[in-house]
Amino acid sequence: GNGEDAEEPEAPEVEADEELAAMVPDEFREAEEFVVGVNAEYPPGEFLDDDQETIVGFNVDLFDAVADKLDLDVRWENAPFDNIIIGVDSGEYDAGVSSFTINEDRLEQVNMVSYFTVGTQWFTRSGNPDDVDPDNACGLNIAVETATVQVEDLEARSEECVEAGEEEISIEEFPSQENANETVVSGVNHAGLADMPVVAYAVELTDGQLETLGEQYEAAPYGAVVHEDQDELAEAIRAGYEAIIEDGVYDEVLDEWDVTEGAITEPQVNPDLDE
Amino acid sequence: MTDAGGTVGTADGPPPEEIRAIPVRHPGRWLAALVCMVLAAQFVHMLLTNPAFQWDFMFDNMFTEPVLIGVRTTLLLTVLAMLIGIVLGILAAVMRLSGNPVLATLAWLYTWVFRAVPRLVLAVLFGNIAILYGTIEFGIPFDHYWMPLLGLEGEARIFGIETRTYLRGFTAGLLALALSEGAYMAEIVRAGLQSVDRGQTEAAQALGLRRSTILRRITLPQALRVIIPPTGNETVAMLKDTALVAYVPVTTELFFQLNNIGARTFNLFPMLVAACLWYLAITSLFMIGQYFLERSFHQGERGTTVPTN
Amino acid sequence: MTDAGGTVGTADGPPPEEIRAIPVRHPGRWLAALVCMVLAAQFVHMLLTNPAFQWDFMFDNMFTEPVLIGVRTTLLLTVLAMLIGIVLGILAAVMRLSGNPVLATLAWLYTWVFRAVPRLVLAVLFGNIAILYGTIEFGIPFDHYWMPLLGLEGEARIFGIETRTYLRGFTAGLLALALSEGAYMAEIVRAGLQSVDRGQTEAAQALGLRRSTILRRITLPQALRVIIPPTGNETVAMLKDTALVAYVPVTTELFFQLNNIGARTFNLFPMLVAACLWYLAITSLFMIGQYFLERSFHQGERGTTVPTN
Amino acid sequence: MPVAHGHPEATPSSENMVVAERVYKRFGRLPVLQGIDLRVRRGEVMCVMGPSGSGKSTFLRCVNHLEKINAGRLWVDGQLMGYRQKGGKLYELHDREVAAQRRNIGMVFQNFNLFPHMSVLGNVVEAPLQARGRRGGTRSQIQQHALELLDRVGLANKARAYPRQLSGGQQQRVAIARALAMNPALMLFDEPTSALDPELVGDVLDVMRDLASEGMTMIVVTHEVGFAREVADSFVFMDEGVVVESGAPREVLGNPQHERTRSFLSKVL
Amino acid sequence: MPVAHGHPEATPSSENMVVAERVYKRFGRLPVLQGIDLRVRRGEVMCVMGPSGSGKSTFLRCVNHLEKINAGRLWVDGQLMGYRQKGGKLYELHDREVAAQRRNIGMVFQNFNLFPHMSVLGNVVEAPLQARGRRGGTRSQIQQHALELLDRVGLANKARAYPRQLSGGQQQRVAIARALAMNPALMLFDEPTSALDPELVGDVLDVMRDLASEGMTMIVVTHEVGFAREVADSFVFMDEGVVVESGAPREVLGNPQHERTRSFLSKVL
């Protein structure tokens, strides 16, 4: 975390746990540093601090705590979203932590350790000038970041619209969340939807240009990504999350970032999503 | 010396045998070529054996319907943006060289601004034009200022286009790309026109051809020789820059579609390779077109090659 | 007719007054210029009054230290990538025109592949080269195949470079951009060389200059006239394409830095404008350089302008 | 032949094809034409000689307004070249009008300037085809005429060739055919035979002689003394941008009055 | 002068500067040289005439290997041009060696081909400066020599000008100075005076006469009959790629034996 700046919460101090550290495969324990890929453009999950260098966010603080437990020296490497998965694949990164939602397709490619859940939240311009109703968005232009769970959500809703004989939803997919937000602010699109913490943060920071719409719904887990061959490492990270949940560091972090709604009690490696 | 005439003769009989000389050996060249070829072979070998490529996954996904639609959109955007861009470029280049200071300055400003602004930003801007202007209105400008001065009320606008309705999606993306391309083409066309010998213009003038005819019939066709190769570059670059319309957003676009499959499945690398293969295929198409264009415009030209001896 | 000689005379006395004719009026041109200028004025007015721009916020953030470092990285990458690209381009163009089929094919392959592959993909690839090769090794190729055949064990490799250690960050990004640029420059240089009259090469050959000297002293300098403007284009495009090294990743880069501020503060738009302003400033710098370069190479040339009458 | 001095108010009489009145031309600071006074009657063939750099080419280029003169007046066929005079003021002519004036004047350049991207026939028909709207004539009539012209210069069999496939001499002959294709009233030749093979010079001079007898007015910059003596109606010797001496060719060539003319001719003859 | 017929085994004797043996040259299917046999002795000035397209330029270009001949042999200064003969086989020479051979031969082109991006002085010093490593001479010596050459062609005051600032005549004189700058043993002139003003032709011919008296061997394609008669040691008339007639200039020019020669000369003289 960042020392001086008062705005962002401070990461708590965590002691290494030798038993957990022993679970980490030798190649990582002996390496000088543990490189984690992150796309720091998704506040409050992960983003760049004012100094444009330090990467902060609740996902970051959580994993930092885990790494401390495992006695790993983390180096965060900021990279475009797409690049993180490739980096994990190629061994460029030892892990990827960047608000990755777990889904079936992804589990086929990598190991993912669940540690948080997020719901989907709708938002629109302040005062809802277009009278958007999330449950009846037929015919509207809705902005969303590409390759997120929200895209699938919207596709389902759009199909319902068509079945009900109404106009389909115009799904406007953007390469990044900030581009999507921008079009809602400008009024080009009627509303948007994203992970709850992201929306909450956006509403707060856009000085009342945006407002949330309805309640969050349909929680999905976030997962830390490791290479598909690294089952042991995944297990160690899972144990690390479990340990910080037990000693309260986990709640402390979520509390400071004001995202306690997403807390879970039982981190899992490659969780069964149908449960 | 004056008494020493030359000895000359006229040949008769069948001509002597043809000269078939053994060419100069360039071992360095051959070595370099060999190294390059081995590298290429190793690369291909790696492609085929490296598990990271997941050829099955790639082929399963690179011909799905959304991807094919993406290919169509990309091709359409490339061709249209280039066509509009070339027209804009010729216009700007002619203005720049016209000798008329106002026109030249305008053309220069256009080139300056639209080359400097990244296409990504243009795409974002044109996708969010509503952030700048809610509607694009036609009428007498600055009415908010001068109407009150004249004691008039209301607005001096004749009709407006709701930008949110019309300037979005494909149109907005196309406009962004074409305007940007026009600025680049302006420089290329300018260089082309400047490469034509002034004697050509003078001869045409002396024949009583008009300025526009000279441009169309004499200078531009000769400039094409110089214009075509960099325009080929621009086309190939545009092919890939169409990916930026994702920021408008236009999502029925090749790269976006492939990337999306990759991001959804966390299997990005094979999809990037798929993108490369598609681009290679389309680029090859363009290069064939360029080859025939160049050949037809080299007709009658006295080109140069690097001397071979 | 033979008896009708002409009447001629030699002037004396002071010369008559200078001709100061009233130029042709082009009302259409002026109207167009006016419309453009009004549009520009409206645009500037909008810039200044539209709240979306948040000029204060922009100026506060566009000169912070990380952004300035970003400017330096971007400039450095642009200049280095262009320099390497130009050298590669000249090499490839000369190979292409050499008449040697092996060299020509190699050069053509390079141009074909590296123009088609998007820079983004190259950046990803070079940033993740480990996905292809864990180490880059020097030795006798395909040892896994032929060594067993000869009954040998082990590997015929002399030394290796751990790619993950050396080929990363700035170097990897630079290499990706430079290799891509080389392919584009190859086409530009080729067009330039082809635009030089063959008589020039012949005259130089007749003087006993060697092939390399002719290229360096005669054809290339004359080709520059045609090469410089599209190279200016390439430089300006490269300036913005350096943003792609974010995929390597190199994060001390201008666009990435500005974009990040925008993402953090949910205030993207002013940061995009800031990017445009920075790019405009740097582009202007390049354009000044280009102006002087062009001027120095037009020396002694008989260029063309579009006829002004 | 009387030498006419400064007559600023004179109007071009209808018997003159070209009237130059005190024509001055500078390139930057370099004065090239320093007051040329000169008249060419209809049907007259005028030969111009002079040392290199004396401004012969520049004068021809001024006649068809390829160069704008700095002072003086230049009429061709009764029209002020490039300008319209109205109430003591000069107005530049529109591109369209200048082009129309030039169509009346054929010009053959020292260095050919053929269009390299067009066939020989293409070079010759280009201008007539472009002006077709105004002059009439079908495409095939124009081509027919062009082929006749090519035949006249001995190149009918090269109609489909491209300029670069021709020798220098052949190229110049195409240039002459091209200039004749618009049936101009005045022909300007800038050393038309200097790149021709001696064998073919005669043919070209024959063509020019024919033209003269058909009533074509011509200004010919040439160093072919023989041609000047036989064909020219008048002869002009230029040096350093002024007309040094002029008159009937036989008189000037046979008995030059000026020292400069004498020394020049002594080297040429 | 005896006419030498097909002698495939002959070796170039040291008294000959140029020996051409049954030289054939085609462009694609077009035969341009059809068996040229020809010897030029050291210090000899050979004039070549012939109608347009007869292959005069092509022959000169073959002599310095700008064109590769299709059959026959060509020696200059005892060296086979462009090839090395070893054991009945021909090997192409390396670029470096061909360049060295060419440095011994100066060539002046029909259309100048000056380097437009270099000043006049730059054009003249380019080749000597590039070859400096081999021949020695400081930069200032080379410049001095170049200025002397420019003086010889009457252009010392134009050393700093660029080619486009010169008239055609001036450009050709620079081209001659440039070719002389390497002190070649053989000079090839391709209609060197055809673009020159008559006034200056004399000066250039003087230079060439000087060269001849200094022992320079020259092949001059020209239509200057006067020059051929006065300066040439031998005269060759070419047509359709063969040598039609050759001998002492006065003999051939005064009393041509062949019909083609006669008809050509009747037009030139």
Ligand SMILES: Nc1ncnc2c1ncn2[C@@H]1O[C@H](COP(=O)(O)OP(=O)(O)OP(=O)(O)O)[C@@H](O)[C@H]1O
């Ligand atoms: N475009 C130009 N810019 C500057 N100077 C020029 C230009 N055109 C010609 N000159 C100069 O004007 C002078 C006259 O040139 P011009 O070509 O008219 O001479 P000329 O009598 O035709 O000579 P030549 O017999 O060599 O063709 C020369 O000194 C030449 O250098």
Ligand SMILES: Nc1ncnc2c1ncn2[C@@H]1O[C@H](COP(=O)(O)OP(=O)(O)OP(=O)(O)O)[C@@H](O)[C@H]1O
């Ligand atoms: N590079 C080439 N490709 C094809 N044909 C050519 C080429 N160069 C010359 N020719 C042809 O070869 C023939 C001889 O040309 P060359 O230039 O040697 O003639 P020349 O005797 O010098 O004529 P001129 O007096 O017109 O210069 C001509 O018919 C010409 O068209």
Ligand SMILES: [Mg+2]
């Ligand atoms: Mg002239």
Ligand SMILES: [Mg+2]
């Ligand atoms: Mg010739």
